[in-house]
Amino acid sequence: MSSSALTALSPLDGRYAATLAALRPLLSEFGLIHRRVQVEIEWFIALSDLGLPEFAALPAPERARLREIVAAFTEADAQAIKDIEKTTNHDVKAVEYWIKQRLAGEPALAQAARHGEFVHFACTSEDINNTSHGLMLKAARDTVLLPALDGVIATLAGMARSLAAVPMLSRTHGQTASPTTVGKEIANVVARLQAARERIAAVKLLGKMNGAVGNYNAHLAAYPEIDWEAFSRGVVEQQLGLSFNAYTIQIEPHDYMAELFDAVTRSNTILIDFARDVWGYVSLGYFKQRLKAGEIGSSTMPHKVNPIDFENAEGNLGLANALLAHLSQKLPISRWQRDLTDSTVLRNMGVALGYALLAWSSLAKGLAKLEINEAALAADLDAAWEVLAEPIQTVMRRHGLPNPYERLKELTRGKAITRESIQAFIQTLELPEAEKQRLLAMTPANYIGKASELASKLGAAQ
Structure with missing residues (x-):
């Protein structure tokens, strides 16, 4: 079978591919390879500024060209790296070899090419991987996830204010209870989401570049006079825009990832609660749903207008939370100085966050269809x-x-x-x-x- 949307194992790359288009270049394997190239090149440029007798500072045009390779990175470039990996059977080494080939193949990078052995100098693969994952999550969080969540929050906030004075019967334990307003119940959700959103945004995304077991062993073997910790901090914080973690084993311990995924999970749990409530309000007739021409609610019952967007959201929020919970519980655990169990799990960051984004999109779609039914609300109160x-x-x-x-x-x-x-x-x-x-x-x-x-x-x- 050919690979297509119809044959995709994951609905994220099949049925829902268009909804997740913004996330795909950031959290896919392409996104990981792209960030590995970025990290390797930034490390290489930074090494040239150390004043090493063997590696003079790169001229400005060569620096610009190296960063242009990152900015213009294409799927063809990623495939070329994958082709090298068929021989190396090592994904990070394939990136190193591809960069060296690019240096050797461009006359405009002549000085860089003469110092090609400083590509990946003193690095372990995890120096490249952990910073790449941090960059992937930073881009996904800041440019896709938070804007999507902000959109849901803004819609709800607008509803809370516009429906602030519309009275509604409360139902504690499912029984009639002291009245509230539709807007106030939505405002409760907004306040919770705003706090949860801030927890997502506040997580510091960490990175380390300290060698095979976190002690700069190889770095000091080559240049014992250099303050490698200060140098690495500068690369991580100033050139990559992450927060530096000074104490690690071979891998960055992923505690910040667990914190981030737990924060997303908390937002999702709030939205599950909300989706179920809206489903109930639609059932009670408090909300109507705007009709879409040609849309069918049931294959046998022509009258039905089902709250499918809130049902889809609830289902996908559950999937997201199941995956995010596993990520947050598994990733901080590594045997001794490193085992490889995190590697395959990390490849599912995009899947877990993809289900969250899909759910938020369904909620936004559902909210856009809602119309308040004040007559039903009034009748319920009067009874x-x-x-x-x-x-x-x-x-x-x-x-x-x-x-x-x-x-x-x-x-x-x-x-x-x-x-x-x-x-x-x-x-x-x-x-x-x-x-x-x-x-x-x-x-x-x-x-x-x-x-x-x-x-x-x-x-x-x-």
Whole structure:
């Protein structure tokens, strides 16, 4: 069988390929090879600035050309490296050989070519890999994942404010409860997501370039007079834009990856909670869904308009979290100074984050279809006069009336309550007239506390 969207094992590269197009060049094998080339070249350029007698500083045109190779890196270049790997059976060594070939093949890189043995100088493969993974995650997080999550948050924040005053019956334990507003319930989700989003953004992405077991052994064997730790820190932080980890085994221990993946998982868990709630609200009729011409909800029931975007989101959020949880639990564990179990697992970063991005896209699509159904919300509230037992017994407590909770429990628990029955009870109470009139004016729809205010000021300084 040929390789195509129809024969792809993963739906991320099949059915959903278009949705994940922005992530593919960053977290695919192409993305890994591309970043390896970048790291090798930046290390090579930095070595030329050390003042080594054997490796003079590269002239500006050659530096620019080397970085142009990185900027213009193509799939054909990645394939050429893969072809070398068929012989070396070592992916990082294949990158080193490809760069040396490029140096030797370009007259404009004559000085660099004379010093080709400084490509990958004193490096272990993991010096290249760990920094490449850091660069991959940085690009994916900053240019794709956070913007996508920000889009969901912005949509929800807009809904929270626009629906701030639309009353809605709460359902604690699935039962009628004190009313809220649609906007306030969405604002609750926004506040949680904003905090989770900041945790994702705050994770420091680490890198190390300290040799085979983290001690600069080979570096010092060649040049014992150089402060290799300071040099490596400069490459990692200044040239690659990562945070330096000074204490490692052969691999960077991946604790920051676990922190990042756990932070994404937390966001996903919040969104699973939200997707399930919206599914329920659609079922109750609180939301309608805009129709799309030609779309079919059921192969046998023509009337159906299913909340499929929220169902797809929930399913893919679960897949993402399962994979992210394994990554965060496995990656920080390595036998002695290094085993290879992290290598194959790391190749699934794009899969795990891809399912998250796919889910966020489904949520955004679903949210764009929602229309509030105020008539259904109002009808639900008008059928739940029993929720006013709470404010009535609380006012009774204030004014010292006997057994307020017990009297309201006797009146309402398990019984059908109407406006007439609840107001008749209020009329019997020995309360100040102003208090009695305030309770008589109360309805399930206007008993919403500060819900509207809280939703309206979402994002304002607290």
